[in-house]
Amino acid sequence: GAVVSQHPSRVICKSGTSVKIECRSLDFQATTMFWYRQFPKQSLMLMATSNEGSKATYEQGVEKDKFLINHASLTLSTLTVTSAHPEDSSFYICSARGTGGSFQETQYFGPGTRLLVL
Amino acid sequence: GEDVEQSLFLSVREGDSSVINCTYTDSSSTYLYWYKQEPGAGLQLLTYIFSNMDMKQDQRLTVLLNKKDKHLSLRIADTQTGDSAIYFCAESTSGTYKYIFGTGTRLKVLA
Numbered sequence: 001g002a003v004v005s006q007h008p009s010r011v012i013c014k015s016g017t018s019v020k021i022e023c024r025s026l027d028f029q030a031t032t033m034f035w036y037r038q039f040p041k042q043s044l045m046l047m048a049t050s051n052e053g054s055k056a057t058y059e060q061g062v063e064k065d066k067f068l069i070n071h072a073s074l075t076l077s078t079l080t081v082t083s084a085h086p087e088d089s090s091f092y093i094c095s096a097r098g099t100g101g102s103f104q105e106t107q108y109f110g111p112g113t114r115l116l117v118l
Numbered sequence: 119g120e121d122v123e124q125s126l127f128l129s130v131r132e133g134d135s136s137v138i139n140c141t142y143t144d145s146s147s148t149y150l151y152w153y154k155q156e157p158g159a160g161l162q163l164l165t166y167i168f169s170n171m172d173m174k175q176d177q178r179l180t181v182l183l184n185k186k187d188k189h190l191s192l193r194i195a196d197t198q199t200g201d202s203a204i205y206f207c208a209e210s211t212s213g214t215y216k217y218i219f220g221t222g223t224r225l226k227v228l229a
Contacts, residue, residue, distance in 0.1 A: 043219045109153070
C-alpha cells in the first residue's frame, strides 16, 4: 500500500517552454500533497503544500507564478514549471499524505522527475 | 527555526552494523522518520517512531530516540551492499504535516 507515482520520470525541454509533472497516489486518497526540489547531493527543499480543492501554499522564496500547482482530485496533483530556464533544472519529488491511521502523519514519496532545461 | 543535522558520510564493511545519527532542535516534534534514497530515485520510508517511544525495532532496523538530548539514531544490523544509499531523518509536529529533513547521510558499504 501507499504507492505514489510521478510522470514523467525524466524530461528534457527547451528554454522558455512549460513542463507539467503529475503526481498520483495509486492506492489511497491523498488529502495533502507536497512538492519538493532536490539539488545534487543536497537534501529536499519543500516548495509548496497542496490541498485538494484549494490553492497551494508556497514556501518563502518560491514563485507561485513560476511553479503552478493544481490539486484537482484526491489522487492527483500537478506541478507546471512555466517558461522554464536552465536554472530550473533539478530533481522534483512529490509526496502524499493520506487520511486516517498511519497515513495521516506520514508522507509517501514518488520516484521523482528529473528536469533538464536546455 | 527548526534544524535537523546528520553526519554526511558513513562507511562500513559488509556484515557489520551501521549506526546513523540525527539531532534535531524542535522540542515539539511528534513524529520522527527515517527514509532511504537510492541514486536517481525517490524516498523510501524505512520506519518512523512517535516521540513518546524510546525504541522501535523492525527486522534489521533499530531506531533509538533520546528525547531529552533530541537525538535519533538508526541502526542497521548485518549491513549489506544493497543498503548503500543516502539516509534522511525527518521530523514533524502533529497537525502541521510538514517535514523538516536532515541533511542526509551517505552510507557506503564495502564488500
